[in-house]
Amino acid sequence: MAAAVTRRANALRIDTPDGYAVADVESGRGACAAADSPPAKRTKDDVWVAADEGEMPGNVSGDCARPLLFRTMKVKASILHPYRFLILVRLIAVVAFFGWRVKHRNHDGVWLWTTSMVADTWFALSWILNQLPKLNPIKRVPDMAALAHLYGSSGDANLPGIDVFVTTVDPVDEPILYTVNTILSILATDYPVDRYACYLSDDGGTLVHYEAMVEVASFAELWVPFCRKHCVEPRSPENYFGMKTQPCVGGNAGEFMRDHRRVRREYEEFKVRIDSLSSTIRKRSDAYNKGDGLRATWMADGTQWPGTWIEQADNHRRGQHAGIVQVILTHPSCKTQLGSPASTGNPFDFSNVDTRLPMLVYISREKRPGYNHQKKAGAMNAMLRVSALLSNAPFIINFDCDHYINNSQAFRVPMCFMLDPRDGQNTAFVQFPQRFDDVDPTDRYANHNRVFFDGTMLCLNGIQGPSYLGTGTMFRRVALYGMEPPRYRAENIKLLGKAGNKFGNSIPLVNSMPDAAVQERSITPVLVDEQLSNDLATLMTCAYDERSSWGRDVGWVYDIATEDVATGFRMHRQGWRSTYCSMEPAAFRGTAPINLTERLYQLLRWSGGSLEMFFSHSNALLAGRRMHPLQRVAYLNMSTYPIVTVFILAYNLFPVLWLFSDQLYIQRPFGTYIMYLVAVIAMVHVIGMFEVKWAGITVLDWFRNEQFYMIAATGVYPTAVLYLALKLVTGKGIYFRLTSKQTEACSNDKFADLYTVRWVPLLIPTVAVLVVNVAAVGAAIGKAATWGFFTEQAQHVVLGMMFNMCILVLLYPFALGIMGQWGKRPVILFVILVMATGAVGVLHFTLHAQYPAEVAAFAGEASLTGSSG
Ligand SMILES: O=c1ccn([C@@H]2O[C@H](COP(=O)(O)OP(=O)(O)O[C@H]3O[C@H](CO)[C@@H](O)[C@H](O)[C@H]3O)[C@@H](O)[C@H]2O)c(=O)[nH]1
Numbered sequence: 001m002a003a004a005v006t007r008r009a010n011a012l013r014i015d016t017p018d019g020y021a022v023a024d025v026e027s028g029r030g031a032c033a034a035a036d037s038p039p040a041k042r043t044k045d046d047v048w049v050a051a052d053e054g055e056m057p058g059n060v061s062g063d064c065a066r067p068l069l070f071r072t073m074k075v076k077a078s079i080l081h082p083y084r085f086l087i088l089v090r091l092i093a094v095v096a097f098f099g100w101r102v103k104h105r106n107h108d109g110v111w112l113w114t115t116s117m118v119a120d121t122w123f124a125l126s127w128i129l130n131q132l133p134k135l136n137p138i139k140r141v142p143d144m145a146a147l148a149h150l151y152g153s154s155g156d157a158n159l160p161g162i163d164v165f166v167t168t169v170d171p172v173d174e175p176i177l178y179t180v181n182t183i184l185s186i187l188a189t190d191y192p193v194d195r196y197a198c199y200l201s202d203d204g205g206t207l208v209h210y211e212a213m214v215e216v217a218s219f220a221e222l223w224v225p226f227c228r229k230h231c232v233e234p235r236s237p238e239n240y241f242g243m244k245t246q247p248c249v250g251g252n253a254g255e256f257m258r259d260h261r262r263v264r265r266e267y268e269e270f271k272v273r274i275d276s277l278s279s280t281i282r283k284r285s286d287a288y289n290k291g292d293g294l295r296a297t298w299m300a301d302g303t304q305w306p307g308t309w310i311e312q313a314d315n316h317r318r319g320q321h322a323g324i325v326q327v328i329l330t331h332p333s334c335k336t337q338l339g340s341p342a343s344t345g346n347p348f349d350f351s352n353v354d355t356r357l358p359m360l361v362y363i364s365r366e367k368r369p370g371y372n373h374q375k376k377a378g379a380m381n382a383m384l385r386v387s388a389l390l391s392n393a394p395f396i397i398n399f400d401c402d403h404y405i406n407n408s409q410a411f412r413v414p415m416c417f418m419l420d421p422r423d424g425q426n427t428a429f430v431q432f433p434q435r436f437d438d439v440d441p442t443d444r445y446a447n448h449n450r451v452f453f454d455g456t457m458l459c460l461n462g463i464q465g466p467s468y469l470g471t472g473t474m475f476r477r478v479a480l481y482g483m484e485p486p487r488y489r490a491e492n493i494k495l496l497g498k499a500g501n502k503f504g505n506s507i508p509l510v511n512s513m514p515d516a517a518v519q520e521r522s523i524t525p526v527l528v529d530e531q532l533s534n535d536l537a538t539l540m541t542c543a544y545d546e547r548s549s550w551g552r553d554v555g556w557v558y559d560i561a562t563e564d565v566a567t568g569f570r571m572h573r574q575g576w577r578s579t580y581c582s583m584e585p586a587a588f589r590g591t592a593p594i595n596l597t598e599r600l601y602q603l604l605r606w607s608g609g610s611l612e613m614f615f616s617h618s619n620a621l622l623a624g625r626r627m628h629p630l631q632r633v634a635y636l637n638m639s640t641y642p643i644v645t646v647f648i649l650a651y652n653l654f655p656v657l658w659l660f661s662d663q664l665y666i667q668r669p670f671g672t673y674i675m676y677l678v679a680v681i682a683m684v685h686v687i688g689m690f691e692v693k694w695a696g697i698t699v700l701d702w703f704r705n706e707q708f709y710m711i712a713a714t715g716v717y718p719t720a721v722l723y724l725a726l727k728l729v730t731g732k733g734i735y736f737r738l739t740s741k742q743t744e745a746c747s748n749d750k751f752a753d754l755y756t757v758r759w760v761p762l763l764i765p766t767v768a769v770l771v772v773n774v775a776a777v778g779a780a781i782g783k784a785a786t787w788g789f790f791t792e793q794a795q796h797v798v799l800g801m802m803f804n805m806c807i808l809v810l811l812y813p814f815a816l817g818i819m820g821q822w823g824k825r826p827v828i829l830f831v832i833l834v835m836a837t838g839a840v841g842v843l844h845f846t847l848h849a850q851y852p853a854e855v856a857a858f859a860g861e862a863s864l865t866g867s868s869g
């Protein structure tokens with residue numbers, strides 16, 4: 001497949017077998033043009049049709065008009081109309097259901113009836129919040145050919161500058177091998193090398209990270225030209241060499257094989273060096289420290305490392321060290337530098353390959369006790385400021401340390417949206433979906449999250465755009481500075497003059513801003529002299545943000561566990577728009593937690609952060625009129641969705657009551673009630689099937705999503721609600737707990753993590769739900785046996801039991817998860833299930849068999865009215 005989509009660039013236009021038009025980014029530097037993203041579609045699509053025929057390039061008058069760089073697609077009428085119609089039908093059904101329930105108020109168990117009415121009202125509301133923004137799914141397809149055309153005549157040297165931000169904290173929790181691969185994939189990506197710069201923010205301030213970057217810079221001298229010469233994909237070496245086969249894309253297979261073998265060997269050696277960095281540093285430091293009782297950590301050049309030391313000391317520990325900026329690779333010249341031909345000392349022939357490397361900078365911001373460092377948001381803001389003085393690119397793309405570039409065309413694609421003549425100027429960011437490696441094949445814990453990315457986020461395209469999701473996002477720098485979109489800005493960036501202390505007290509930073517607003521701007525190399533060093537140091541201090549707008553109206557938003565959604569929200573509130581963009585092969589890929597506990601903690605942080613957002617200045621209700629009404633609804637949904645789960649949990653635990661009383665009705669007549677319920681629930685799923693269709697996902701993706709929603713709804717989300725309630729009382733926020741990355745390297749089993757259970761209180765509510773529902777199924781069988789299977793009561797019981805069974809099916813991945821190693825043999829689970837239900841059933845039967853059914857029912861009702869009175 002890779003061979004079909006990636007090819008050497010010589011011709012101006014290549015027609016690929018799958019019918020996509022590809023244009024070369026005409027250059028003599030061995031760039032690889034790829035047909036990776038489906039540009040202007042030629043092939044028949046059974047879901048999507050063009051939405052903007054009237055705006056085809058040919059129809060734009062005058063040849064000075066900029067070409068259109070993307071195409072808009074909408075869902076075909078034959079799918080869209082029934083989809084919308086069903087939503088309407090369900091709305092009517094829900095209203096009818098409510099009407100019916102109010103008319104048939106229960107007179108026994110009024111408390112139960114009322115509570116369930118409140119719950120149902122909230123269900124209906126949250127469904128509407130979730131469904132409304134999905135009414136108009138829109139897909140934007142970049143036209144890479146048009147982009148190449150726009151920059152064709154002068155090569156692609158006119159593409160705008162990009163600053164690439166990568167964040168990391170800990171070389172162990174976030175294995176350093178991921179980080180170095182991410183950086184290598186960035187250094188080797190297919191974008192004009194003098195048009196982007198790469199920054200790594202290390203919140204741990206460890207020498208290991210710094211020296212790893214020095215190693216990366218030296219290995220890149222080989223890796224990057226190799227990628228360029230042979231059009232390698234993906235350009236993260238670990239993932240490239242991890243593929244089963246590495247196809248030869250260029251012409252010369254023999255040379256490719258030779259180069260490939262040598263680079264692979266070099267990479268293995270590079271990995272060994274990376275692995276041994278800690279011990280190298282320790283040994284070196286021990287040697288320097290000998291004698292005078294010093295405990296410092298030493299750099300290779302014989303100076304003390306200004307960051308965290310191995311043996312922590314004052315001013316050299318986590319959370320207390322100076323700020324560090326080190327330019328590891330300086331910005332390259334704008335002229336192509338071809339490599340040298342093969343010789344005795346150098347087996348690689350790079351004589352036709354540009355060997356320049358982009359700028360690479362290591363940053364560790366200052367840390368002092370007594371400051372709130374604001375986790376990732378703080379790190380991003382420090383990077384935003386530092387990069388302003390070093391490269392000041394008009395565009396910024398950010399990655400978590402474990403998300404590498406999987407498709408080397410990925411930096412060009414967002415340009416199609418940013419530079420488009422229609423709404424490009426008003427586009428604050430382009431969000432790519434997150435795709436993951438190393439998730440177990442059945443995706444037990446719904447790590448792929450396809451429903452969210454390919455469904456929910458795609459839909460927002462039809463409104464103001466997807467929310468910002470933390471990684472794989474290209475920004476317009478001025479939008480991050482909190483500036484207004486041009487649409488609402490009378491004169492360009494005039495406000496700078498009276499900015500006051502909005503941006504903090506650095507004059508050079510404020511002076512750099514007008515330049516950052518020029519979207520065609522490239523990057524001009526700077527010399528880091530003493531003056532600049534001082535300026536940079538100022539920008540990295542802990543106190544820099546104080547009494548400024550950083551963290552609120554400028555940069556990444558502070559004091560919230562999900563800084564990403566809140567930051568994107570601020571831009572949408574200002575009237576910016578955003579674009580969702582997915583491409584094939586995926587632009588970026590990362591790692592996901594496949595351990596149940598880690599995954600639940602991740603969801604806890606997201607859901608807690610969402611609720612925090614509702615109770616902060618980022619509340620969607622407070623947004624002004626520039627926010628599209630449906631976008632507001634989407635944000636309301638995003639910031640309140642965990643609340644509904646309190647009711648779900650209650651419903652799931654409800655059978656407890658029912659275990660102890662023989663008859664207990666939420667609503668009578670019970671038969672009709674169940675019919676209504678089944679109808680409204682079934683309709684959600686039919687609507688879901690339409691979404692599966694246009695989102696291009698599988699039914700399994702969708703089912704996993706349902707399952708994991710139920711798992712989260714029984715434990716994580718209610719906990720988040722509880723946290724938030726506590727926060728409102730005590731004022732303490734949710735702790736941003738770093739998601740541990742998998743360390744597959746330490747074991748033979750790639751999915752070993754899937755089978756480790758770490759017991760935490762967060763698991764208990766879901767276990768309770770499991771137990772209650774298993775018992776309820778048993779009791780139902782017992783009751784039916786007591787009453788005789790063909791009585792009306794028994795039938796009601798069996799109807800009710802269906803819901804218990806559904807809950808159990810949905811919680812199945814959780815049950816497997818807590819079984820640990822036993823989860824490899826699901827049969828055991830069924831044996832346990834049958835034994836447990838059987839035991840409860842028999843118990844129930846023996847206890848009640850002696851009474852006639854009527855007496856039992858009477859007793860049940862009596863106890864019920866007793867407890868409600
Ligand atoms: O003090 C800190 C803590 C974290 N990070 C970085 O933040 C990123 C995300 O942290 P991680 O623990 O991996 O979070 P995930 O749960 O994987 O992150 C998702 O959710 C977050 C919001 O909660 C987003 O910020 C992320 O981009 C998104 O991938 C990583 O690169 C970290 O290195 C820092 O730089 N400094």
Ligand SMILES: [Mn+2]
Nearest residue numbers: 400402591739
């Ligand atoms: Mn992550």
